[in-house]
Amino acid sequence: MKKMLMVKLFSILFCCSVWTALFSQSKAYTPVSKELYDTIMEKDSLLFGAANSGNIGQLKTFFTADLEFFHDVGGLANYQETVDNFSRVAKNHSYTRRVLVTGSVEVYPIKDYGAVQTGIHQFCRLENGSLINCGTFKFVHVWKKTSDGWKISRVVSYGH
Helix, strand or coil: CCHHHHHHHHHHHHHHHHHHHHHHCCCCCCCCCHHHHHHHHHHHHHHHHHHHHHHHHHHHHEEEEEEEEEEEEEEECCHHHHHHHHHHHHHCCEEEEEEECCCCCEEECCCCCCEEEEEEEEEEEECEEEEEEEEEEEEEEEEEEEEEEEEEEEEEECCC
């Protein structure tokens, strides 16, 4: 009798676990605005195209003067410190490449300000045409729509 009760209990728990796994999946992301999503993705591509090629002059135009860059290991950096950090990477680690994880990016509008972009990216070493030794990290970019175009005013980089 006790064994049968245990089997029934196990069966119920197993069914509940399967039900939870099947029906508690989060809803697939659909952009609130495809136009906004495409705009931010284009800006992201240009920003990291500049970073990957070491074009610091172009890269720094993507940030507001009051930039705050929060890094879980490095702490808080302002605009100049962020530009200096990118410059140091371009000079000393020119083989470093940033790659977005496909399907990880979400973009949402921020009323009367701009947009927030979240996602996962990898920083890899480019060696003999191949990306190796990739680290995978999470990020949040707060984009501000300014008279000079879209610029990042806040960055949160974490999971290092």
